[in-house]
Amino acid sequence: MQTSSEYEVYLGQWINWSRGPVLGATLTMTRSNGNLLIGFLAFFVAVVGARFWRITALLLHFQNSTDQASDGLHHQRQAVLRNASNPDEGVITLLDLMLSWRGAASRPFRRLLLPLIVSSCCVAAFTLAGGFSSSVQFSDDLGSEVLLTGKNCAMSYFPDTGTTRDYEALYYPYLAKQKGSAANYASQCYTNNTGGILKCGTFVQQRLPVKANYEADCPFKGGLCKTNSSNIHLDTGYLDSHAHFGLNTPPEQRILFRKTLHCAPLFTEGHKQVFNVSRDKSYTRYYYGDSTDFNLTSRELYQRNYTYQYTNDLREHNPSQMSGYTMGVQAYFKGANNTPMTDESNFVPIPELDVPNANTYVVFRSGNSVRFAEKTDDLWYQATTPAGVRVNLNSAADDIKEYWMDEVASPLGCAEQIQFCNPNLPEDDEARCTPMTGVFDDEDYPELFKDPDAKVRFAYIVQAIGQPGLSGLLLNLGAQSLTSRYGVTQGLQGPMPGNQWKKDVEHWMSTIMTADQASFVSQATGPTDPAVKLFYRGPENESEQRLCQSQKILSNEYASFSILGLVLILAIGGLIVTISMSLEAVLACISRRLYGQMTYAQLEWCTNETLQLQRLVQEELGLGTWKNATGSVPITLPGEQLGLLDLRDREHPRICRPEAAKRDFTGHNDNDEKGVRYRLDGISIDDEEKFDLKTILSDSSGDWKI
Known part of the structure; x- marks a missing residue:
């Protein structure tokens, strides 16, 4: 018997009548190209899963949005829903919130249960979908059904x-x-x-x-x-x-x-x-x-x-x-x-x-x-x-x-x-x-x-x-x-x-x-x-x-895929990606048409984004002249300097104005060589020639003094 690799196989689209004219629409390609297609489908499903999570996270964020004063757990939950890029990250961060706020906030488990379930379901569903995406290939242990060209028929x-x-x-x-x-x-x-x-x-x-x-x-x-x-x-x-x-x-x-x-x-x-x-x-x-x-x-x-x-x-x-x-x-x-x-x-x-x-x-x-x-x-x-x-x-x-x-x-x-x-x-x-x-x-x-x-x-x-x-x-x-x-x-x-x-x-x-x-x-x-x-x-x-x-045979040298399966994966996945990418803009447009302005939930969604949260902190210190405050990337005027970290307490860093970082100093760190001096931003000043000193600082041994 000839092996399947010795036959000339038709590459392209054809109908496998074992499954009918719709389910049997088949695409045959070489095994190497088939492996690439399977890899792409798995990657595409992962992308779709991340975008589907963004849709569900937005809906959960809107559901929990309120203009009433709330505790830290509420605001952190909103921040997680806004900034977790995929459901895996959402699950991990929400679990961390649940453990961290245990005993420090009211009913943390109950308040985080719904988003945790939703994110977990997204992880499970799209992990399975990624695995089952390969099922669009018509194959078993013996190979895929392929069609012979019949070029030398006799x-x-x-x-x-x-x-x-x-x-x-x-x-x-x-x-x-x-x-x-x-x-x-x-x-x-x-x-x-x-x-x-x-x-x-x-x-x-x-x-x-x-x-x-x-x-x-x-x-x-x-x-x-x-x-x-x-x-x-x-x-x-x-x-x-x-x-x-x-x-x-x-x-x-x-x-x-x-x-x-x-x-x-x-x-x-x-x-x-x-x-x-x-x-x-x-x-x-x-x-x-x-x-x-x-x-x-x-x-x-x-x-x-x-x-x-x-x-x-x-x-x-x-x-x-x-x-x-x-x-x-x-x-x-x-x-x-x-x-x-x-x-x-x-x-x-x-x-x-x-x-x-x-x-x-x-x-x-x-x-x-x-x-x-x-x-x-x-x-x-x-x-x-x-x-x-x-x-x-x-x-x-x-x-x-x-x-x-x-x-x-x-x-x-x-x-x-x-x-x-x-x-x-x-x-x-x-x-x-x-x-x-x-x-x-x-x-x-x-x-x-x-x-x-x-x-x-x-x-x-x-x-x-x-x-x-x-x-x-x-x-x-x-x-x-x-x-x-x-x-x-x-x-x-x-x-x-x-x-x-x-x-x-x-x-x-x-x-x-x-x-x-x-x-x-x-x-x-x-x-x-x-x-x-x-x-x-x-x-x-x-x-x-x-x-x-x-004439059909089975072959492991080629791969046959369901065209219907490919179309459904790409169409449904493409629709989810499109909705995810355009949903915020569509909701904003609807709000402006109905109310003449964005709702509180929409504004909270915008401002809970990482770059907007950074803007809020800097702007609260009076730093920067900001534009695009409800967009995806807020920016300042050219050359404006923003705040630095206050490292006087390395277990509790804060943001301070730039001039405060130049005016105040801290002594040595127990983990550094004794006598080395630092600014508030942690930069050594031993080698600087001039200082605008407002404070006299010495070490405990009295070996040096400024």
Whole structure:
């Protein structure tokens, strides 16, 4: 399987029909740009939180404003509401007020509770909002849904120029490689195997649902099955072309697909015969219907009166060869209306094996020289024939008995069916679904879709998944499709469960489903090997081109965002910021229009601002000629000097006029070198040459005097 980074992904705006035309509006970008966007959104939400706090603080400030004389707690609460730039600062300062005024003011907890709750709620709400702002990204552990460009879209077909050598040397090996990748994916991603190295996050569904019945009846007639009540029947149910296969289309353009596989081990009694070629060479022939083969010399098909044959001599004469399983498959295909497709089939089953409206397979598995470490009663792997003993070198225990398979080529019969439905037709409409059938041709069911675009869409989907799955899988992979092979080491099959054959069939179905998922993606991306482009064609009309550009996959290399989520965050956040920035001016304008002047609450809000509080202190000392006394930045006339700190009591600093700072001095500080002298502003005067002295000051030891 290709990794998601190897696909060409569409960057920009598109509609993800999984969420509808509004919620599904999606913006896809590279992962690095996506990380930047997430970071910006988190920062933006923090800014919005601070501005929302300014709105609530103004409302609380106005609510508590009064022209009556109030205590220090009231004025400090008003100052905090006016000057705390964000709710975090508000919470911390209000808590400090609550603790500091405890016992010094009337009911400090009750008076500060409301602003403390409001500021705390703002902190909590916008902290969560900052975290949840990343949820506008459509993503999970497997990645974001992205859309493929479909630039190299191609569908398989059989060209007139293709030779037998082209098929055998190029096309069939390419298909085998694809089936091998599908088998590897199924082994890891359709099971609970967590130790694999493959990523299971390419398809929109990691695995397709398959309902398994392990106690199914026999799919064939005439007592062919070894058991009539313990066979396996696998059914996918109705799979949606959009939800399960990732073809991004609105509901009215979707198609349903269903596949079933019904398998059972077959009796060989009465259906096999040993055929001797010479004294030391023989074959076992199995008779479940006549087979056909291709004569490479005459290049003609010829008929055989048996289904399959396999040598009996490997165990006796060549035990060191073929130390693994081999498989052969005979297939009989049925088209619409139970029509036999003998030209595409390689055998014609006996009547008991012929399932109506289904492809019929007989899968032969040979053990060759594989020995079994234990007897097994598995109905397909049955091994009870003694094969000798192996010396136990690791202990004094008895030697290990080993066993051969009872059949040189054990047969397993399977019936495969597929079905398509138009989900937009009423459920009681007989034309809603095609009959269950084997091989599918979209032209056989013209009543299912009548719109020209729908017919093209139907043909596109049939091209991807409407062909027989089991025959292609087994012909390409052979014994590599068996899960039992993982237990074979140096020709010895380890212990296996009694239902091993069912595990194999389940793995086949999982591999077929994976191959179907991959087929949708590969149609949108085209073949990965340039050598096989001969067997693929590009889209022939606009409808096919749109389908090529409608394939979704999952990817961790890109990020997809909800456009609606982005718009809501930016719009609501922008509105809050705008209201916060303009609210004071709007209220001031309204007051002037209604009352001809600003209200007391508005003036208190203005004068409680940090710079205005500084102005009030300086102006109370008669310092500065101030302008813009109700604005955001009050200013003085050029060159005017303001008051300084009076540091005579460093635990209680005050503001004093500049001339007072030049006239008065203080002695040494206990923390400074003894005898160093300071002005009121704390500047050393030891090195000054001239002083305008009004006070004589000496240290306690009398070492110096001024």
